[in-house]
Amino acid sequence: MAEAHQAVAFQFTITPEGIDLQLSHQALNQIFLSGVRSWKKRVSRMRNRVIKGVYPASPSSWLFVVIAILATMYMRSDPSMGLIKMIQQHLPLSTQGQTMLSALVFSTLLWLSLILALRFCLKLLLSYHQWMFEQHGRVSNTTKVWVTLLRLLSSRKPLLYSYQTSLPHLPVPPIKDTVSRYLTSARPLLTDPEFERMTKLAGQFEANLGNRLQRYLRLKALWATNYVSDWWEEYIYLRGRGPIMVNSNYYGMDFLYVTPTPVQAARAGNTITALLLYRRKVNREELKPVRVPGTVIPLCAAQCERMFNTTRTPGVETDVLQHWQDSEFVAVYHRGRFFRLWVYLAGRLLSPRELEHQIQRILDDPSPPQPGEEKLGALTAGERVPWFQMRERHFSSGINKRSLDCIERAAFFVTLDDEEQGMRGEDPAGNLDRYAKSLLHGKCYDRWFDKSFSIVIYKNGKSGLNAEHSWADAPTVAHLWEYTLATDAFQLGYTEDGHCKGDVDRSLPPPQRLAWDIPSEVQAQASSSLVVAQALADDVDCHVFPFRDFGKGRIKKLRVSPDAFIQIGLQLAYFRDRGGFCLTYEASMTRLFREGRTETVRSCSNESSAFVRALETKEVHLDQCRHLFRLASERHQNLYRMAMTGAGIDRHLFCLYVVSKYLGVDSPFLKEVLSEPWRLSTSQTPVQQMELFDLKNHPDFISLGGGFGPVADDGYGVSYIIVGEDMINFHVSSKHSCSETDSHRFGVQISKALQDIMNLLADPKSQTTSKCQQAQPQSKKQL
Known part of the structure; x- marks a missing residue:
């Protein structure tokens, strides 16, 4: 395929004169920049581990403790009560070196002990819940003192996961x-x-x-x-053998009255950009920890970890959630064809306008679906065991495995829907109901229901999402969707003619069509799964109304x-x-x-x-x-x-x-x-x-x-x-x-x-x- 050749960094040919080596400097440069981005992420993760590992203290507080200990030793005082001398006896250095190094060792141990003590105190404070049962305007003195102490220990700006080790464990009730x-x-x-x-x-x-x-x-x-969460995830979600479409997955809608742009490709460009900006914030832990509204009390952020690059894979008795550390592409579905859309070039995130350009290429692609490709997604909408069997037999190697990996390892899934939805026309109430049904199940084969979430961009620019339920609950996805809608409409914005802002590099390699070799057995099972899913979808009566x-x-x-x-x-x-x-x-x-x-x-x-x-x-x-x-x-x-x-x-x-x-x-x-x-x-x-x-x-x-x-x-x-x-x-x-x-x-x-x-x-x-x-x-x- 033409797309594959563009990814080749070098070629060589064996001739009578020797080996003719041809290097693609552009490809090598992209590989280098992509590696730089990967290493930057690793360094950022290591830095964040240190910062959140010492929270509610700061890494710089170590230096303060060291200086304080050295100052007291300079004043002929021993704050360690003999511990520094004990450490000196086990160090094979000169006397001056022993003194300095033993002071550093003691300071570090003291600093770590203080961190553990602060974290224990924070955990005790977060275990206090009586404030929730007090009447509004009648706060007890105990709660007032508690709030003051909690504010003191939370004064440093936390990262997304800074509070995780300080949160109390769920108690077992009598x-x-x-x-x-x-x-x-x-x-x-x-x-x-x-x-x-x-x-x-x-x-x-x-x-x-x-x-x-x-x-x-x-x-x-x-x-x-x-004591609940692992069993709840496994037995309530992952062990269900029936369809997850309708029964488990849920949906989120666009704005009620406003569609920021009627241009489908532009809406997709901004939406994909906003989602990737949110992922960047999650990876860098730049999101503020979610708190109980109106308080400083943090909520657990563990569900954010599997938001992107995650899929649910079928099994015989239970499904498995698979999560990858990173992904530089998204999977796109349009008119029965699957595409891989790279969202990074030479280590940088493509601009919204460039993503719009790439999406438009997909929309303009006239190629028909390959045999069995159009309704392949129905396997994720039907019963789980048949999907597992097909996956094991026909998607465990070769071209099918590579294409399936592209979908499952993608940051998320995007459907470019060929319908128009939203509250429009002469029947706004009925259109809202049809909009909800479309997001909940679509055509039963044009969504990939196993992905952590799938974004749907309609022909008229309306959008929405369908989310798999096992990895997280609705508030986590709602937080993501709020950020996406707001960033799309108010931060990124559109030009007067409805296109994304910015310039585009038209030399970008086109999105890659995923290739399949789908045997008749898989096509028959996809049809059977579609019958099951369609019956389930047709039975759902949805009604959406603003009060x-x-x-x-x-x-x-x-x-x-x-x-x-x-x-x-x-x-x-x-x-x-x-x-x-x-x-x-x-x-x-x-x-x-x-x-x-x-x-x-x-x-x-x-x-x-x-x-x-x-x-x-x-x-x-x-x-x-x-x-x-x-x-x-x-x-x-x-x-x-x-x-x-x-x-x-x-x-x-x-x-x-x-x-x-x-x-x-x-x-x-x-x-x-x-x-x-x-x-x-x-x-x-x-x-x-x-x-x-x-x-x-x-x-x-x-x-x-x-x-x-x-x-x-x-x-x-x-x-x-x-x-x-x-x-x-x-x-x-x-x-x-x-x-x-x-x-x-x-x-x-x-x-x-x-x-x-x-x-x-x-x-x-x-x-x-x-x-x-x-x-x-x-x-x-x-x-």
Whole structure:
């Protein structure tokens, strides 16, 4: 191929006169500069290891300690209390050399001891979580002292991973507390006889098998960095043998109202550049550690490590996550063809305009797909075992292995979609729904679902992403996507005619077509996987809608947590939609702890169900309804705080179940608890970098957030993002095959539930009716 010859640094020919050696100085220069870039990265990593290794101290503090020790020795004082003399006796040097070297050795040991002491103190401070349970405006003296000490120890500018070794380990809750909390959470979902039976099962488990399993779990917690995360990654994600498309992967959307440019290649150029700039910040650890909003408390950053150059490879019993240290190219898919696009030239990152030029070359390439190439990606969308079998038989050597390596080792995957998406035309609501479905599954073969994330650039310049779930949770990907959107729109920008800024070197070698030799067996399996994936995709009912009647600004004026307000609204909406309550999942982070991921907040509580019943019975006074709502809100906030601080229910029970399987014992209690379906699975997409978006001067640059597929066949998946002060965007999913669910119907119920709760709480003095149900929704103008 022509592209291959451009990468050859030298050629030689054997002639009768000898060997004719021909060197390509340009190629050798590029190899040299690429090596320089590689060594710069290694030096940077070594430097960062030293800086974060001594945090919260600094490397320069070593010199201060040495000077201080030498100064005291010069004043005829021995700060080591005899240790320096002991060190001198073991040094084969002159007396003066012994004194100097022994002082340096002692100073270094003292410095390291101080670092360990500071790190231990920081870890103790970060283990304090009582601040989270204190009422706003009523901070205890203990918390005030704690904040002061934490600020002192965190005064140095940290790197991305500086806090990792100082974060506390996730504690194992007492089994008595977990069982008690579970029974409390299950009460509103069970009848009296069912609750009595479950109470007996729980009591038997706690008294017998539970304590035995708990001992093994505590043993694991002593040596493991996090007693949950490795099992959670393996058993919840990697061991799933069904399709990861829809069932596991999730999506993120572009701006709601704005498309920065209608030029597909230009949008791709800026987006790829922004993503690579973010990768550079991650590699150099220049990103600020993510903190709890409004505090100095850091969150675990371990999930950032596998963000780029990562793929999920299939196996028989379990998949494996593979991560490479670096990658200088991205994989691109367009109209059934795969390309390798080099993003570095001679050690430098290509400019956005140069990347646009390269992408346009791909768009203009008229070559057809090779046999079997177009729908090859369907293998990643179907069942995992057939994909593993095809990979082992036909992609383990030769040309297919080289091309597959290009995809799997790429920094990320890019799809240049030939469709147009977004909120446009005469049917904006329907177009948003189609936009969500496109990002969630596409055509089921034009995304590489195994990659850590895939970027989708549509024909009209709209963009989005599809992310694999096993390596990280949505907040980590959301942080990346926020940076990408903001950098694309506000930092890199576009010319007046919609192209990327800057100049282009038109002598750049073109992107490389990946070559394949796909046998009929692989083509047949790709078709079979596509049938499975297409059936799954067609069954998904997606509904995306912006709720504009009010947002967190008005909710906060009522002194109510916006998340609690929305979650109680979802309970009311579900009750009206299905006539009862269900086990509800809300994702909460546990990143206050090292390698923490998520915990479950069981949002359907006794308090929330009491409020919903009171509102719907038409027999409870308005003041009592408001009181019940306040109780439900406070209960939800408390459940969320407990989940964040390691006192959740579900991860502990999950780990106990894993231990029971290792021991080969059955627990009727654990088996029943873990088989309960989550018919309402919810998650809030947090906005973590509001400083990147100037909504005052650019109010149209509003994020749509993202969503995911339903967890239960007869349930709903609900994702929401609170944008600014006056909008909440919702993503609702369900399955067409279930006659009892309808995403659009549930979306209407969500909007009405939020309006009814606001009407109830907004102005109690103006309410003249005596029954909760008589409160009618106010108009949009009033809201």
